[in-house]
Amino acid sequence: NIITVGSMNMDFVYYVRSHPLPGETVHSVRTETKSGGKGANQAVAAKLSGANVTMVGALGKDPYSEDVLAGLRGYGVDTSSIVLKKGTIGTAFITVDESGQNSIVLNGGANALLTVQDLECLPSLFEPSSVVLLQNEIPWDCTQYVIETAYRRGVSVCLNPAPALTIPPHLLPLIDIMVLNETEAAWVTGVKVEHDESAVRQAASSLIRSGVKEVILTLGAKGSFYMNEREEVIHTPAFKVNVEDTTAAGDTFIGSFLAARQKGLRTESCLRWASAASAIAVSRAGAQSSIPDAEEVAAFLKS
Numbered sequence: 001n002i003i004t005v006g007s008m009n010m011d012f013v014y015y016v017r018s019h020p021l022p023g024e025t026v027h028s029v030r031t032e033t034k035s036g037g038k039g040a041n042q043a044v045a046a047k048l049s050g051a052n053v054t055m056v057g058a059l060g061k062d063p064y065s066e067d068v069l070a071g072l073r074g075y076g077v078d079t080s081s082i083v084l085k086k087g088t089i090g091t092a093f094i095t096v097d098e099s100g101q102n103s104i105v106l107n108g109g110a111n112a113l114l115t116v117q118d119l120e121c122l123p124s125l126f127e128p129s130s131v132v133l134l135q136n137e138i139p140w141d142c143t144q145y146v147i148e149t150a151y152r153r154g155v156s157v158c159l160n161p162a163p164a165l166t167i168p169p170h171l172l173p174l175i176d177i178m179v180l181n182e183t184e185a186a187w188v189t190g191v192k193v194e195h196d197e198s199a200v201r202q203a204a205s206s207l208i209r210s211g212v213k214e215v216i217l218t219l220g221a222k223g224s225f226y227m228n229e230r231e232e233v234i235h236t237p238a239f240k241v242n243v244e245d246t247t248a249a250g251d252t253f254i255g256s257f258l259a260a261r262q263k264g265l266r267t268e269s270c271l272r273w274a275s276a277a278s279a280i281a282v283s284r285a286g287a288q289s290s291i292p293d294a295e296e297v298a299a300f301l302k303s
């Protein structure tokens with residue numbers, strides 16, 4: 001099973017012609033309100049790609065929290081370890097421009113209130129083949145507790161350090177898979193990875209040499225770059241699609257990659273699967289609602 005310990009949000013999405021500059025007001029073309037949060041998005045992506053998924057995290061006691069909980073249950077995600085906090089769900093204010101680029105302001109809400117005590121159920125969820133999937137949208141002490149607990153119990157850890165934070169070096173050898181986009185990779189490694197193949201390799205290699213076992217850098221329309229402990233590399237191109245909305249591209253990639261891994265596919269195939277799933281997701285509007293299921297990904301790969 002895949003245990004996602006992370007954020008759940010309600011997203012308020014405003015589609016605009018271009019993002020407002022500081023001091024500028026722009027009109028939206030249309031708006032939508034929908035479930036999001038990197039934790040929940042990745043959980044849904046993994047579930048839709050066929051994995052058993054448990055969501056661990058915090059919601060509030062407001063109607064949006066009830067909607068998000070019902071949504072996750074509807075996908076078949078195990079929600080029995082989610083805790084309910086006083087106050088409201090985390091929210092995200094997202095603008096998406098005509099080219100599909102997004103910019104996001106987060107309010108942690110219940111996600112920010114998650115505590116280590118709320119995570120004491122974690123070891124009871126572990127199975128020998130479990131993978132714990134983490135992002136950076138819950139308090140850092142929770143993330144650190146999960147990494148250390150999983151490591152002690154021999155459970156794999158996949159970390160998507162988003163939004164980017166500096167990761168204490170002693171934790172890096174406890175991480176099995178780290179998945180970063182270009183911005184996160186630049187922040188975490190100090191290497192500017194944009195536009196330069198050798199910089200991408202250098203960033204991945206610096207994480208591998210610090211003890212991370214497998215690194216995936218997602219490079220948007222340029223695809224992804226994978227490196228393992230022996231510094232073997234796999235380049236996976238992105239599929240060419242008409243971009244509608246890139247929200248949750250990375251989340252779809254990560255969840256579907258891990259689900260493919262759980263099925264025992266070879267790494268190349270897992271990366272291709274993730275590339276297809278995320279290409280489908282960017283070709284339509286929405287975050288969670290744009291994530292394809294296994295049947296659709298399989299059909300896309302055959303076409």
Ligand code: ADP
Pocket residue numbers: 181182217218219220221222223224237238239240241243246247248249250251253274275278279282
């Ligand atoms: P994030 O959403 O975290 O910024 P990326 O932009 O790197 O992540 O996208 C994650 C993955 O989604 C990429 O590695 C690629 O496989 C796929 N993807 C992203 N943008 C596109 C695109 N324009 N066309 C096709 N696939 C894309």
